[in-house]
Amino acid sequence: MNTEGRPLSPHLTIYRWPITMTLSILHRMTGVALSIGLIAFVIWLEAIAFDAVPYDSVKAFMDSLPGQVMLFGWCLSFFFHLSNGVRHLIWDSGRLFEKSQANASSWFVIIATVVFTAAYWFMV
Amino acid sequence: MVRDYCHGRFYRGLLVYGLGGVFEMSLSSPLSRVLGSGSAKEGTDHWWMQRVTAVGLLILGLWFLISIAALESFAHDDMHAWVREPMNALMLLLAGLTIAWHSALGVQVVIEDYVRGPALKVVSIILNKFVHLFLGAAAVFAVLKVALGAPL
Numbered sequence: 061m062n063t064e065g066r067p068l069s070p071h072l073t074i075y076r077w078p079i080t081m082t083l084s085i086l087h088r089m090t091g092v093a094l095s096i097g098l099i100a101f102v103i104w105l106e107a108i109a110f111d112a113v114p115y116d117s118v119k120a121f122m123d124s125l126p127g128q129v130m131l132f133g134w135c136l137s138f139f140f141h142l143s144n145g146v147r148h149l150i151w152d153s154g155r156l157f158e159k160s161q162a163n164a165s166s167w168f169v170i171i172a173t174v175v176f177t178a179a180y181w182f183m184v
Numbered sequence: 185m186v187r188d189y190c191h192g193r194f195y196r197g198l199l200v201y202g203l204g205g206v207f208e209m210s211l212s213s214p215l216s217r218v219l220g221s222g223s224a225k226e227g228t229d230h231w232w233m234q235r236v237t238a239v240g241l242l243i244l245g246l247w248f249l250i251s252i253a254a255l256e257s258f259a260h261d262d263m264h265a266w267v268r269e270p271m272n273a274l275m276l277l278l279a280g281l282t283i284a285w286h287s288a289l290g291v292q293v294v295i296e297d298y299v300r301g302p303a304l305k306v307v308s309i310i311l312n313k314f315v316h317l318f319l320g321a322a323a324v325f326a327v328l329k330v331a332l333g334a335p336l
Contacts, residue, residue, distance in 0.1 A: 091290045092294060095287040095290065095291050105326035110326070119260075148238075149239070180249060
């Protein structure tokens with residue numbers, strides 16, 4: 061069967077990019093980033109528990125600039141994923157489905173992420 | 185991604201489906217209807233456990249960040265002593281397992297959405313489970329070794 065050249069329904073590119081789409085893909089991207097963070101979390105635990113993984117090298121890397129950038133990225137990802145995750149749980153209960161509410165909650169999530177991340181990062 | 189937005193109608197869907205079972209003739213058995221599994225045989229388990237682990241991580245994640253922030257030293261012996269505290273060890277065990285579980289579920293959806301071809305997809309999904317099981321077990325093993333072992 062020829063599947064080329066068929067008419068398509070309007071796709072993503074035809075719409076003006078809404079903020080909700082940015083949050084949707086960011087939720088996935090921060091989730092993947094945090095999954096990579098899980099590897100670092102496990103390496104950190106192994107370093108505490110076993111001599112075979114040198115703790116001081118792990119700590120030295122985390123204190124270096126690349127390490128700090130990664131930690132900040134995971135911190136930012138955590139607070140975004142947490143805030144937007146709560147938004148998802150509210151949706152699961154059947155609330156906040158209106159377009160205006162979805163847009164407003166998007167900005168709420170962004171503000172919460174920035175505030176939480178800044179507060180945490182400068183507190184530590 | 186579209187699937188995420190559909191799940192909000194889950195509860196209402198469940199209600200309608202439940203009433204449908206009362207008022208309509210159906211060829212499926214009462215057991216299969218109440219299990220709600222359909223032909224996939226999995227039902228809403230993946231979706232539901234993603235939510236359950238998310239709520240768990242809301243608590244465990246915030247506990248971890250706050251506890252870490254309260255530490256004065258990240259030197260090896262201080263960290264070892266901190267993990268050795270029974271309450272910290274218990275929370276770290278739960279955190280390691282819950283993160284690995286939640287992460288496995290999340291990455292699986294990403295694989296299902298982006299990996300093309302049935303063979304590569306199945307291999308990736310199984311590999312994803314193995315890697316996450318390994319990470320969860322490794323976290324548990326490390327915490328148990330510290331918690332049950334001698335002080336440093």
